[in-house]
Amino acid sequence: xxxxxxxxxxxxxxxxxxxxxxxxxxxxxxxxxxxxxxxxxxxxxxxxxxxxxxxxxxxxxxxxxxxxxxxxxxxxxxxxxxxxxxxxxxxxxxxxxxxxxxxxxxxxxxxxxxxxxxxxxxxxxxxxxxxxxxxxxxxxxxxxxxxxxxxxxxxxxxxxxxxxxxxxxxxxxxxxxx
Numbered sequence: 001x002x003x004x005x006x007x008x009x010x011x012x013x014x015x016x017x018x019x020x021x022x023x024x025x026x027x028x029x030x031x032x033x034x035x036x037x038x039x040x041x042x043x044x045x046x047x048x049x050x051x052x053x054x055x056x057x058x059x060x061x062x063x064x065x066x067x068x069x070x071x072x073x074x075x076x077x078x079x080x081x082x083x084x085x086x087x088x089x090x091x092x093x094x095x096x097x098x099x100x101x102x103x104x105x106x107x108x109x110x111x112x113x114x115x116x117x118x119x120x121x122x123x124x125x126x127x128x129x130x131x132x133x134x135x136x137x138x139x140x141x142x143x144x145x146x147x148x149x150x151x152x153x154x155x156x157x158x159x160x161x162x163x164x165x166x167x168x169x170x171x172x173x174x175x176x177x178x
Contacts, residue, residue, distance in 0.1 A: 006030050006031065006172075006176055007024070007027070007028060007029045007030060007031075008029060008030065008031035008032060008033045008060075008063055009021060009024035009029040009031070009032055009033065010032075010033040010034070010035065011032065011034070011051060012039050012041075013034070013039070013041055013045065013047035013048045013050070013051045014039075014041065014047055017051055017054075018054065021051075021054055021055070021058070025058055029060070030060060030176045030177075031055070031060045031061045031062065031063060031176065032051065032052070032055035032060050032061075032062045032063070033062075033063045033064075033065075034048065034051065034052075034062060034063070034064045034065070035064075035065040036048075036064065036065060036071075037065055037068075037069040038065070042076060043064060043073065043076040043077060043079075043080050044075075044076040044077075044079035044080050044083075048080065049080060049083045049084060052080060052083075052084045052087050052089075053083070053084045053087075055087070056084055056086050056087045056088070059177065061088040061089070061090055061113070061175050061176065062087060062088065062089050062090065063089075063090045063092055063115070063137075064077075064089060064090070064091055064092065065092050065093070066091035066092050066093055066094075066095040066096070066098070066102075067092055067093030067094075067095075067096045067097075067117075067118055067139075068093070068096065068097070072098055072101065073091070073095060073098045073101070073102055074098060074101040074102045074104070074105040074106065075105065077089065077091075077102060077105070077106060077112070078105050078106060081106065081109055081111060081112075085111075086111065087111050088111045088113065088175060089111055089112055089113065090113040090114070090115055090133060090175075091112065091113065091114050091115065092115050092117060092135060092137055093115065093117055093118045093119060093135070093137070094114045094115060094116060094117070094118070094119025094120065094123050094124065094127070094135075095114055095123075096118060096119060096120060096123070099114065099119070099120070099123040099126075099127070100123070100126070103126070103127060112131065113131055113132070113133050113171070113175065114127055114131055114132055114133070115132070115133045115134070115135030115137065116132060116133065116134050116135045116146065116149065116150055116153075116167070117135025117136065117137045117138040117139075117146065118135075118138055118139060118140065118141075119135070119149070121149060121152055121153060121156075124149065124150070124153035124157075125153050125156050125157045129154075129157070129159045129163040129164070129166060129167050130163070130166065130171070132166075132167045132171065133167065133171050133172045133175070134146070134150060134167055134168045134169065134172070150164070150167055150168065151164075154167070
């Protein structure tokens, strides 16, 4: 549904991604997805930097797979954001496995976000709710469990009702310009 589904375009930075992104933009895409594990690329590679720069020029956020199988991300993301400082990067799966290192290295960068899909409860509690987005890319389990995880994090961390609403939808709507 056009008011509820937000299309992101996944590209391979080592192909003719410019054509794919232009076609996606004409078709209504509102973001870019990159999967460094499945497509075997480093987030700080020049080709990836070019993709992220193009997405940023479109006004798109960039969702990067940062779950199982992802290598250490803190330093590569630091290099990517140094090259494209205005990029807005959503780390899928809460940067599971490297969330603390990413947070420690990029704590002050306003363009880093973590989605909650398959994130660990204590990482969600430790991360500022202003940097969290409810993630729909949950590879295991169901959405009721995902909602319970956010509710538990909210209760444990003492988030306000506005902060919880922000995590569940408000931050994403702001990020994509809704």
